[in-house]
Amino acid sequence: MNEIDEHFRGNDEQPTVNSRFICTANHGFAPYAQEELRRLFGSVKSTVLVAGEVLLVTLPDETISAVDQIKAHAPMFLRHLFPVQFQEEGSSVEAALSRLASFVMNRSELQGQILSVQVRKTNDSHWEESAGALKQAIMDKLADAAFDFAVRGADFVLSLFVAKDFWYAGISRADDNLSDWSGGAVRFQKEEGQVSRAKFKLLEAEAAFGIDFTVFRKALDIGAAPGGWTSFLLERGLQVTAVDPARMDSSVLQSPRLTFLRKNAGEVKFRDSEFDVLVCDMSWSPKQMAKLVTGLLYSLARGGSAIVTVKLMHKKPLALIQDVISSFEQAGMQVQQAKQLFHNRDEITLYMIKYS
Numbered sequence: 090m091n092e093i094d095e096h097f098r099g100n101d102e103q104p105t106v107n108s109r110f111i112c113t114a115n116h117g118f119a120p121y122a123q124e125e126l127r128r129l130f131g132s133v134k135s136t137v138l139v140a141g142e143v144l145l146v147t148l149p150d151e152t153i154s155a156v157d158q159i160k161a162h163a164p165m166f167l168r169h170l171f172p173v174q175f176q177e178e179g180s181s182v183e184a185a186l187s188r189l190a191s192f193v194m195n196r197s198e199l200q201g202q203i204l205s206v207q208v209r210k211t212n213d214s215h216w217e218e219s220a221g222a223l224k225q226a227i228m229d230k231l232a233d234a235a236f237d238f239a240v241r242g243a244d245f246v247l248s249l250f251v252a253k254d255f256w257y258a259g260i261s262r263a264d265d266n267l268s269d270w271s272g273g274a275v276r277f278q279k280e281e282g283q284v285s286r287a288k289f290k291l292l293e294a295e296a297a298f299g300i301d302f303t304v305f306r307k308a309l310d311i312g313a314a315p316g317g318w319t320s321f322l323l324e325r326g327l328q329v330t331a332v333d334p335a336r337m338d339s340s341v342l343q344s345p346r347l348t349f350l351r352k353n354a355g356e357v358k359f360r361d362s363e364f365d366v367l368v369c370d371m372s373w374s375p376k377q378m379a380k381l382v383t384g385l386l387y388s389l390a391r392g393g394s395a396i397v398t399v400k401l402m403h404k405k406p407l408a409l410i411q412d413v414i415s416s417f418e419q420a421g422m423q424v425q426q427a428k429q430l431f432h433n434r435d436e437i438t439l440y441m442i443k444y445s
């Protein structure tokens with residue numbers, strides 16, 4: 090089977106429009122991504138391709154409209170998706186590659202455009218080499234095509250997922266995939282002397298939520314040790330007050346723009362509206378965290394931003410997140426986005442603005 094006809098008739102002979110997507114969430118969170126889709130579309134058919142992580146999903150709507158609805162609702166757990174417009178099953182690798190190449194060559198909208206090729210595969214895939222080698226094999230097959238290749242900032246993305254001997258592919262705008270990283274797996278280079286991997290979370294939040302940290306002047310960092318987030322805020326030129334009963338890394342403590350309070354966040358006091366940004370990555374129960382942070386919101390100026398991670402220690406994360414969001418809303422915060430970033434493990438990140 091090659092290209093999939095999205096229009097087919099159901100048992101009642103009424104025309105039914107469906108679309109299929111490869112959907113990806115952080116490991117263990119695919120059921121919540123599926124639940125988000127179910128709440129949006131009612132009926133969602135899905136097949137697990139990688140347990141807890143990657144699903145082949147059928148939605149009862151055409152591709153463009155389904156993608157528009159998903160984007161409009163900014164899902165928390167659905168990290169990445171691409172439309173399945175090409176499927177190959179049970180063929181040799183060489184035959185699958187040739188058919189995929191002709192599927193791509195026949196897409197007239199790609200003429201003169203820049204294409205990014207993103208390839209993922211399961212461990213039991215019949216392509217035994219790396220995903221990178223498969224990407225190169227595809228690009229070699231497309232060498233005579235009338236378009237150029239780029240890794241980032243391309244006009245279109247060719248996404249391929251190979252599971253056993255099933256090949257699923259689609260061509261879409263990066264923006265329609267929710268992320269322009271393959272599978273939404275955002276990669277940052279580890280820096281020499283980087284204080285903690287936690288820094289990647291704030292770097293990813295900056296990009297995902299489009300936050301310009303350089304416009305802020307004074308930051309409060311709650312649960313700051315060993316200092317990855319603090320080092321990020323210092324690099325963006327801010328004055329930082331960091332609060333944590335644990336030790337900060339000595340490299341961070343050298344900054345003259347840092348005030349470190351080696352205390353529990355329940356014991357500190359600040360002036361009203363002292364800060365224009367508050368961040369919190371405290372490892373504590375989400376309800377206790379919300380209580381502590383809302384108790385310190387007097388120190389955040391009106392219009393100020395807050396970036397807070399919510400640890401999902403609970404069996405029902407969707408209900409827990411709703412409770413935490415309600416606590417913040419009652420305390421005068423407006424949630425701009427709630428999202429499980431790639432660098433979030435068993436947590437999500439809230440981006441909020443103080444409106445009163």
Ligand SMILES: C[S@@+](CC[C@H](N)C(=O)[O-])C[C@H]1O[C@@H](n2cnc3c(N)ncnc32)[C@H](O)[C@@H]1O
Pocket residue numbers: 284285287288311312313314315316317318319332333334335352353354355370371372373
């Ligand atoms: C995940 S670490 C933070 C990592 C940090 N964002 C970084 O980039 O290096 C969580 C921190 O929360 C702190 N923490 C837990 N409960 C706290 C409390 N009640 N008040 C202040 N800090 C707390 C812990 O001591 C720990 O250092």
